[in-house]
Amino acid sequence: MIQIFYKDKGKIAISQSLVFLDELGMDDVIWIDLFSPDGDEKRAVETFLDTSLSSRAQAEEIESSSRYSETETTISVNTNFLIPGPDEYSMEAVSFILCEGIIVSIRNVQLRSFSDIQRKIQVNSKLYPTGYHVLVGIVENRIDLDADMIELMSKEIDTYSKKVSTGKDVNEEFLLDINQLQENTMLVRENVVDKQRMISSIMKSDKFPRDIFAKLSVINKDIVSLLNHTNFSFERLDYLQNTVVGLINLEQNRIMKVFTFVSLLLMPPTLIASIYGMNISLPMTGSGLWDFFILLVLMIVAIFIVILVFRKRRML
Numbered sequence: 319m320i321q322i323f324y325k326d327k328g329k330i331a332i333s334q335s336l337v338f339l340d341e342l343g344m345d346d347v348i349w350i351d352l353f354s355p356d357g358d359e360k361r362a363v364e365t366f367l368d369t370s371l372s373s374r375a376q377a378e379e380i381e382s383s384s385r386y387s388e389t390e391t392t393i394s395v396n397t398n399f400l401i402p403g404p405d406e407y408s409m410e411a412v413s414f415i416l417c418e419g420i421i422v423s424i425r426n427v428q429l430r431s432f433s434d435i436q437r438k439i440q441v442n443s444k445l446y447p448t449g450y451h452v453l454v455g456i457v458e459n460r461i462d463l464d465a466d467m468i469e470l471m472s473k474e475i476d477t478y479s480k481k482v483s484t485g486k487d488v489n490e491e492f493l494l495d496i497n498q499l500q501e502n503t504m505l506v507r508e509n510v511v512d513k514q515r516m517i518s519s520i521m522k523s524d525k526f527p528r529d530i531f532a533k534l535s536v537i538n539k540d541i542v543s544l545l546n547h548t549n550f551s552f553e554r555l556d557y558l559q560n561t562v563v564g565l566i567n568l569e570q571n572r573i574m575k576v577f578t579f580v581s582l583l584l585m586p587p588t589l590i591a592s593i594y595g596m597n598i599s600l601p602m603t604g605s606g607l608w609d610f611f612i613l614l615v616l617m618i619v620a621i622f623i624v625i626l627v628f629r630k631r632r633m634l
Contacts, residue, residue, distance in 0.1 A: 320359045323349040323439060323452075330443040332436075336362045349439075349452045350422045351432065367392075367417045371424060385512075386519035392417045393525060395453070397516055399429055399460065400509040402467060406498065407505045414453055416525075421449025423456075431459045454520075454530050457513055458537055464510055465540070468547055471503060475554050482561050493562050500555045507548040514541045579628070586620030 322333045324346045333339075339347075339362055350363055352371075360371055369392050387394045393416040398409040413424040423432070435455050439446050446452050478496060517534050520526055 319353045320355065320363075321349075321351040321353070321436075322347060323351070323436075328443075330439050330446070332440075339363070339366050344418050344420065347420050348446065348449055350420065351436075352422065352424045353428075354426050355424065363422055367415075367420065367422065369415065369417050371413070371415060371422065386516060388523060388525065393523070395516060395519075398509060398512050399425075399431065400464065400467070400505060401427065401429075407502045409505065409509065416449055416453065419448040419450065421452050430463060431456050434459050448527065450526050450530060454533055454537075457516065458533065461510070461513060461537055461540055461544070464506060464513075465544055467506060468544060468551065471499065471506070472547070472551055474499060475551060475558070478558055479554070482558055482565070489566065493559065493566070496555055496559050496562065500552065500559070503548055503552050503555060507545065507552075510541055510544050510548065514538065514545075517541070582628075583621050583624055586624060587617035590617050590620065 320334060320336060322335075322339060322342070323330055324333065324342055325331075325348065326346075330348065336359060339350075347366075350366075352359060352363065355363075364371055385396050393414075395414040395416075397412055397414075399412050401408045401410055410425065410427050410429070412429070415422040415424075425432070435446075435452065438455065439452070446455060478492075478499070481492070517538050521531060521534055521538075
């Protein structure tokens, strides 16, 4: 699908027709958004801009040289957008090509950042006179969404912290939940760092309008604060993980202590029963009824002696 944002009588209009692209000039178009484009759509845009578009493989490249590049006529930016899920987060590669003040975006999933900017363009088109301003607006919106995501993760960490404080439902499954939250935190941090690298490259360029640099500086400061926040969140998760592991070990040690104590309690009676179970002549092995009760008392006394010894040594 293609969406063409162009100037029309002082306002921004939208068209989804490839044929309409032939009727527009370079000065009329601001943004061409390609969502899961087919071959015809990509070829039409390449013909209109007289340039080549990035493939999906190029968009997913991780080398720094492929993330941002400039030529005499175009600027190519490849970045990742974080998509939150019910349990796990995922990364989606997005490509931007800037040519003569026109921005072309190539993506394969619906992204809230794009939907928000499209609404803002229609409400106040003066804030987005060129594709450069559209790109900065998308990045700014993405950082705001990342900040909201980090805030939600902080609340989730607070919930986990309260559970650890009460000791309820602290088990191996709870530990796996903390580990998954750690993975999500690292993905958010990676996503924010990727935007920081993009902004750093943009600020080094002499092709971007000077009026957007003030906004980029503010975004960069926001990114630094988000990175500090993610570092703090990761440290909290690491602390919670160590605490949960300690609590699980204490519970396992308590269970082993109970089993060990029960075994020690039964050792003296077992010894007495084993001795009198031997087929030899021993004291109190007559046929009297009191022999059984005397042996039973000896076993009980042995148990109490073990209990007293443990309590004296503060092992109970």
